[in-house]
Every structure is written in C-alpha cells, then in structure tokens.
Amino acid sequence: MQGVLGAFHHLDTTVHAIEELKKARLGDVTVYSPTIRHEIDEAIDAPNSVVRRFTLIGGLLGVSFGYWISIWTGDYWPLVTGGKAIASWIPYTIIGFEVMVLVGCLSTVAGMFINARIPRLTTTVGYDPRFSGGHFGIFVSCGADKAPQVEALLQKHGADEVRREA
Template sequence: MQGVLGVFHHLDSTVSAIEELKKKKLGDVTVFSPTIRHELDDAIAGPNSVVRRFTLIGGLLGVSFGYWIAIWSSNYWPLVTGGKAIASWIPYTIIGFEVMVLVGALSTVAGMFINSRVPRLTATVGYDDRFSAGHFGVFIACDATKASAAEDLLRHAGAEEVRREA
C-alpha cells in the first residue's frame, strides 16, 4: 500500500488535517496516536463496530443453551416433588442468564480479535516509533496522482514531517 505520511506534534493540527483530508477525499485515512483521543474519533467519524452483533448473537445463543441444558437435564433425570412440573422456566432463568453472560462475553472477545485482525503478520505501513512517544501520525493511502495534493495539505495543516510511503 502506498501513500503519504504526516507526523504531527499537536492534536489540534492533526484534527484539522484529518478534517481537510476527509473533505478533499484524497484516500483512506489511517491515524496513529499515542493514546485514545475522542477528538480523533470525532474527526475520523468511522462506522459503528460490528462487534456488538457478535455480542447479541452470542448472548441469544447462550441464553437458549442455558435454558435448554437445564430443561434437558431435568427431563433426563426427573425429580418429581409434590406433583410440580418437571421443567419450569422460572428457576432456570438464573442458569440461562449466567450462560448468556458467559457466551456473550466470549463471543465479544472473539469478534474483537476477528475484526481487529489479530495477530497481524505484516508490519503496518506508515507506522513510526514516534507515534508511541507523543506524536500523532496521519497516513493517507492514495496513488501517485493524489500524493502531491496530500503532501501539500499535510504541510499546510502543520505537519512536522511529510513523506511518501510505499
């Protein structure tokens, strides 16, 4: 993947560069930050995560399995007391809830790993060690025709360093 990388020292200039790049539609923007900053999240305005679907499906499967296993075990080894029903849903709600939380949490973790593509076997294009020490980075994946416009925009926004990456 080729593109242009801009290294910023200040958060405000990074946010303004991202907003300008989004307006110009020069390419896909990747942002590197030493910490989580909500200003960057607002500037990127990415799509909602699909991990919550993993949580919903896992929770529904977990509660269904929790009720099923409790009812199955009651029917397989019946304990008849005073003519009451063998399987009643009210006491099994606790088991259903606990299994729902367990399977929902495990599916959330699995969805997070699947969507973040962990483990990443290749190096991230555009990453610099300074991004872990306090600087911000903006990488624009674009072809050579748009690279000069992206370089000018990043320099105008206040980037300390602008370079092409291949």
C-alpha cells in the same frame, strides 16, 4: 499498501489535517493516536461499530443454550428434587444468565477482533512506533500521482515528519 504517512505532535493540527483530507478526497485515511480522543472520532465521523451485533447474537445464543442444557438434561434424567418441577425456570435462569454473559462476552471479543482486523502479523506499513507514544499519525492510502498533494497538505498542517510508504 502505498501511501503517505504524516506524524504530528499536536492534537489540533492532526484534527485540522483530517478534516481537510476528507474534503480533498485524496485517498483512504487511517488515523493513529496513542489513546482514544473524541476530537479525532468526530473528525473522522466513522460509522458506529458493528461489535454490538456480535454481542446481541452471542448473548441470545448463550441464554438459549443455558436454558436448553438445563431443561434437556433435567428431562433426560427426570428426578424430582425438592418437590420442584423438572424444568424449573427460576434456578435455570441462573444458568441461562451465566451462559449468556459468557457467550455474549466472548462473541463481543470475537467481534472486536474481526472488525479491528487483529491479530495481524505485521505493523510495519503505515505505522510508526511513535504513535503508541506521544505522536498522532495520519496515513493516506494513495498512488504516486496524488502523493505530492497529500504531502503538501500534511506539511501545511504542521506535521513533524512526512514520508512515503510502500
């Protein structure tokens, strides 16, 4: 992946650079930050995460499986316990709830992995170890023709370092 990488030490200059890059439409922008910053989220204005759909589907599958396994096994060996019905919904709700939480959480994690594209084998292109420390980073994916414009823009906003990545 070709592009230009800029490293910033200040949050406000990073945000200004993002806003201007979005206006200029010079290429796809990836922003790195040592932690979550709502200022960056607002500047990027990305769509809402779809992880919630994984959570919903996983939770529904889990609760269905929890009730199904309880009812099916109860029906398979129909022994009356404590005078309760074979398919007693109150005790089976506990199983349904626990399996809903289990499958819902695991599918949430799966959703996060799929959408965040992890695990990944390499972090090298468009990444700098400083971005997990005290620096913010902006990587603009663009060809050699637009690279000078991107470099100029990042430098104008006070990037500590600007370099081309290939």
